[in-house]
Amino acid sequence: MSIDSPLTITGAGPAGSLMAVLLGKKNIPVRVIERRPDPRKHQESAGRSINLALADRGIHALKQAGVFESVAPLMVPMPGRCIHDLNGQTQFIPYGQHNDEVIYSISRNELNNVLLTHAEQLPSVQIQFSTSCNDINFEKKELLLEDEILRRQIKLPFSFLIAADGANSPIRKSLTARLQSETSINILPHGYKELTLPASATGQYQLDPHALHIWPRGGFMLIALPNIDGSFTVTLFLPFENSITAQDSFNGLKNKEHIKHFFHKHFPDAAALMPNLADEFMTHPTGKMSTIHTSTWTDQRIVLIGDAAHAIVPFHGQGMNCAFEDCIELDQLMQQHDLMSAFTQFEQLRRPNSQAIATMALENYIEMRDTVRHSKFQLQKALSFKLENLHPKQFIPRYSMVMFHHEISYATAFHRGQIQQSILNELTQDAETLDQINLDRATALIHSKLPPLS
Ligand SMILES: Cc1cc2nc3c(=O)[nH]c(=O)nc-3n(C[C@H](O)[C@H](O)[C@H](O)COP(=O)(O)OP(=O)(O)OC[C@H]3O[C@@H](n4cnc5c(N)ncnc54)[C@H](O)[C@@H]3O)c2cc1C
Secondary structure, three states: OOOOOOEEEEOOOHHHHHHHHHHHOOOOOEEEEOOOOOOOOOOOOOOOOOEEEEOHHHHHHHHHOOOHHHHHHHOEEEOEEEEEOOOOOEEEEEOOOOOOOOEEEEEHHHHHHHHHHHHHOOOOEEEEOOEEEEEEEOOOOEEEEEEOOOOEEEEEEOOOEEEOOOOOOHHHHHHHHHHOOOEEEEEEEEEEEEEEEOOOOOOOOOOOOOOEEEEEOOOOEEEEEEOOOOOEEEEEEEEOOOOOOOOOOOOOOOOHHHHHHHHHHHOHHHHOOOOOHHHHHHHOOOEEEEEEEEOOOEOOOEEEOOHHHHOOOHHHOOHHHHHHHHHHHHHHHHHHOOHHHHHHHHHHHHHHHHHHHHHHHHHHHHHHHOHHHOHHHHHHHHHHHHHHHHOOOOOOOHHHHHHHOOOOOHHHHHHHHHHHHHHHHHHHOOOOOHHHOOHHHHHHHHHHHOOOOO
């Protein structure tokens, strides 16, 4: 691929900055336009300190881009879930069964900063902070920018544009208006709020750091992911409204007394370790979550990637991992084809995968907040591991395919996952323990329904 004028990327979040690294390493001239000021010089506002689960797909992409070594020191391994019941009893459920089947907690800001630093060190990459790109003049091939400091409008000619400007992407809006295509935004009736569970006075973790902690309560849940400084970022996922028990909803938690009562009732062990709980709850923003489908990602000169193309709810911990996978696939296509056909093929290749992970992410909310507590779920999880050991080329638990096998596409994981679930349901229908499972029947079902993975 050769281009004579710089390729423009809008958005220097995880996707935009990784894309800049990948292209910059090939000496392709890249200009990145980012609305926010440089995050390495400005602190994020309170309550937006998301830490994320980084998994095999994201790690693979970071390795391909040659930046993994700078990211690795920021990662805290989480080999499983630690489930907290109402009495404070905990149960550890491993995510996988092999030593390398681990997901990692990482600060989104820190990860983004590493990627920006790598991108900026490349001579062909130029990053322009505090500049938003709000619209496009398609006839003149100009981006309409605004300098966020001087409040000045700027017109910037562009030849090709990669839009990585997130779930509210203004480029997506311009593109869909231009192409008269459609975007559906399904906002979840549940929101989220980030809180802190600090390190102890001596700087120690107050919960097991090697787990993703979950307090599943049926209709809602609390989770906590470890940070490298001994603290945990805690996130409450809760409906905005609740017509049956009003106080089990964001709208029902109106003052500090409500908040303390709610936490002591549902999450007493966590509340005891969160001294600033009520103050943080009152001051931190409540976030919305949505699944976005847009019917067209490209007009051949512009392509959407990451959340701009396909934002998903966070319950499979895959939004950023998927965005990183987008970057790798687009980079590979750009090496093999001219840009117009690379953009078109990118959409064709990625759309089935983004749709599959969007569905799995929604399904996983129910698993995390509810089914994970049930004995049938735990029996099926144990049986999945057993079947994987017996038939490793045919049966890999769906969670493992998504989180630990970047070589298996999301679409394949979704499709095989449905078949596997029907097998698990049949085998555990009348069973309560693993020894009651008919393994001959299991083998027959697997051979008849699941072709070996290539
Ligand atoms: C609560 C929560 C938990 C999550 N947990 C996980 C997890 O565990 N694992 C995981 O993989 N993913 C997780 N995600 C999803 C993940 O955060 C996103 O998928 C990821 O950040 C998408 O990256 P992106 O670069 O596409 O978009 P963004 O991160 O949204 O970045 C977009 C960038 O574009 C910039 N921008 C926006 N508008 C403009 C404009 N007009 N002009 C110029 N620049 C602009 C923004 O400032 C930003 O820097 C979670 C999300 C949430 C909300």
